[in-house]
Amino acid sequence: MPTLYWGPSAGTSTGTWDGTSITKWFTDVGRTVPSVLAPTSADDVVFDAGSDNGTTFNVTLGAGAVCRNITVSNLDFTMTLTHSVALNIHGSLSFPTTRLTRAGFNAINFLATSSQTVNLNGYDLDNAVTFNGAGGVWTLLSNFGTSNTTKTNVILTLTAGTIDLNGFVLQGLRFSSNNSNARSIAFNGGKIALWGNAIGIWQVQTATNFSYTGTPTVEGTYAGSVGTRNFFHGSSSGATEANSPTFNVISGSDTVGFASVRDINFTGFSGTWSTGSMPIYGSMTLSSTMTVSSSASNLVFSGTSGPYFITCAGKTINQPVQFSGAGGTWKFADTFSLDGSRTLTLVAGTLDADGKNASIGSFALGAGTKTLSIGSGTWSVTASGTAWDANTNVANLTVSASSGTISMTSASAKTFAGGAKQWPTLRQGGAGALTIQQSNSFANITNSVQPATVTLTAGTTQTVAAFGVSGTAGNLITLNSSTAGTRATLSDSTGTVEVSNVSIKDISATGGANWNAFLKSGNVDAGNNLGWDFFPAVRQVFSQVFTSIFRPIF
Numbered sequence: 001m002p003t004l005y006w007g008p009s010a011g012t013s014t015g016t017w018d019g020t021s022i023t024k025w026f027t028d029v030g031r032t033v034p035s036v037l038a039p040t041s042a043d044d045v046v047f048d049a050g051s052d053n054g055t056t057f058n059v060t061l062g063a064g065a066v067c068r069n070i071t072v073s074n075l076d077f078t079m080t081l082t083h084s085v086a087l088n089i090h091g092s093l094s095f096p097t098t099r100l101t102r103a104g105f106n107a108i109n110f111l112a113t114s115s116q117t118v119n120l121n122g123y124d125l126d127n128a129v130t131f132n133g134a135g136g137v138w139t140l141l142s143n144f145g146t147s148n149t150t151k152t153n154v155i156l157t158l159t160a161g162t163i164d165l166n167g168f169v170l171q172g173l174r175f176s177s178n179n180s181n182a183r184s185i186a187f188n189g190g191k192i193a194l195w196g197n198a199i200g201i202w203q204v205q206t207a208t209n210f211s212y213t214g215t216p217t218v219e220g221t222y223a224g225s226v227g228t229r230n231f232f233h234g235s236s237s238g239a240t241e242a243n244s245p246t247f248n249v250i251s252g253s254d255t256v257g258f259a260s261v262r263d264i265n266f267t268g269f270s271g272t273w274s275t276g277s278m279p280i281y282g283s284m285t286l287s288s289t290m291t292v293s294s295s296a297s298n299l300v301f302s303g304t305s306g307p308y309f310i311t312c313a314g315k316t317i318n319q320p321v322q323f324s325g326a327g328g329t330w331k332f333a334d335t336f337s338l339d340g341s342r343t344l345t346l347v348a349g350t351l352d353a354d355g356k357n358a359s360i361g362s363f364a365l366g367a368g369t370k371t372l373s374i375g376s377g378t379w380s381v382t383a384s385g386t387a388w389d390a391n392t393n394v395a396n397l398t399v400s401a402s403s404g405t406i407s408m409t410s411a412s413a414k415t416f417a418g419g420a421k422q423w424p425t426l427r428q429g430g431a432g433a434l435t436i437q438q439s440n441s442f443a444n445i446t447n448s449v450q451p452a453t454v455t456l457t458a459g460t461t462q463t464v465a466a467f468g469v470s471g472t473a474g475n476l477i478t479l480n481s482s483t484a485g486t487r488a489t490l491s492d493s494t495g496t497v498e499v500s501n502v503s504i505k506d507i508s509a510t511g512g513a514n515w516n517a518f519l520k521s522g523n524v525d526a527g528n529n530l531g532w533d534f535f536p537a538v539r540q541v542f543s544q545v546f547t548s549i550f551r552p553i554f
Contacts, residue, residue, distance in 0.1 A: 018065055057077065060084055080101045092116040096121060128156075143168045202232060296320070318338075321344050324348050340360075343361055358378075360381055363387070371398040420440055481506035490507060500523060
């Protein structure tokens with residue numbers, strides 16, 4: 001593996017570097033011994049202060065230009081490297097900070113099969129670059145590529161091997177690694193910054209055998225409004241929780257789309273997220289200035305660890321949402337908002353509102369092992385029909401104790417199917433009748449609208465720690481059983497329950513508490529009830545009369 005030095009010959013330092021020309025190559029640093037061969041993939045090449053003849057010089061790449069290591073350093077005069085063809089490097093690369101210019105847009109190909117280093121020393125590329133060597137590892141010693149958005153030829157391709165960012169930035173128009181070779185990125189505190197637009201700026205459609213180590217941060221830095229930026233990770237095949245990167249869209253007002261992500265962060269973005277069917281294996285952070293498009297496909301939170309955080313920033317998600325990662329934990333970082341026509345489905349893992357409010361269309365369960373924690377906030381459920389279905393797939397559901405409220409707000413008839421679980425406060429929050437199915441436990445059952453109807457499924461028992469249902473004069477709450485003539489039961493173990501302006505029919509009140517529905521408070525005994533005290537007003541009249549007649553005179 002000899003080292004060949006470029007030097008002046010026949011009065012000039014300008015010449016062609018190809019697979020046959022030897023006129024400018026020397027085997028010694030003093031340029032006294034001409035080489036008998038052009039550089040091969042086993043040879044190191046050097047351009048330094050001894051390479052020129054006292055003026056600028058131009059090195060033109062021709063067919064067969066190849067080397068092992070290439071070092072350009074300590075130049076006394078400007079060197080222009082013209083890429084008429086691709087340069088194939090089988091080792092390391094080191095450029096100087098000054099006095100190197102390059103022309104032509106042909107590629108640089110890194111083809112090593114062992115560990116190498118790459119140091120641009122702040123030099124901005126304007127060429128496509130490919131890393132392609134089974135077993136190759138290229139460790140960056142400086143930022144690589146360019147952040148100059150006028151240099152649109154900088155397409156970064158990883159075909160095989162490993163790029164070690166080593167705390168630096170790999171930057172360019174777009175990144176491509178669309179194959180099934182073993183290849184990886186060692187982030188090691190670095191990141192990838194891509195400033196392209198109106199294209200797929202992350203093109204890893206086939207993610208099979210793609211992997212990474214470290215925190216996998218990929219930034220989309222385009223600041224304009226034109227076109228659609230797509231982050232194609234595993235859109236064809238191979239996307240997994242272990243190999244999906246984090247995408248940060250930090251600027252721009254264009255449209256962006258994704259296929260599979262770890263974390264997704266839109267802070268700084270004011271454009272449109274073109275949503276669709278995709279897994280998110282980590283956290284999601286929306287921007288208050290962005291637009292979220294609608295989709296009938298599922299947005300699936302699929303991570304299996306956590307906690308992951310969901311930040312809506314005042315935006316409403318307009319597509320069905322699933323939480324389905326076995327062992328995953330998701331927390332709401334602010335109010336969670338889902339369009340009223342969409343369903344939130346908890347399939348597996350732990351969904352923890354963490355004290356935040358939520359607004360959803362409807363709620364459903366999948367077949368996995370899952371835990372729901374409402375927390376201390378209010379969940380507004382806006383759909384009609386079976387808007388809360390915790391009975392289908394209720395097996396392996398745990399509902400954590402909480403002080404929050406589930407408010408059923410539809411103006412049409414809606415059903416709370418509780419699956420015989422223990423729930424926080426359930427509120428009748430809409431004009432449509434609320435039906436409660438299965439025998440459940442509640443911290444409280446309340447209402448916020450009058451008139452309204454609360455229907456308990458015949459034959460079921462709703463166990464409550466409090467019962468706060470009340471109407472107003474002329475706007476009664478109807479409390480009844482789902483089957484006329486067949487009672488449903490309310491049970492409270494201690495204390496006194498007081499209701500007002502409630503019409504009660506086919507309801508048994510039991511459990512040990514006093515259930516007061518005094519007629520004087522506007523309540524109506526509509527028939528077939530047990531356990532209610534409707535008549536203290538009558539007893540009170542007799543007591544007052546008796547007292548007035550027999551009151552001792554002093």
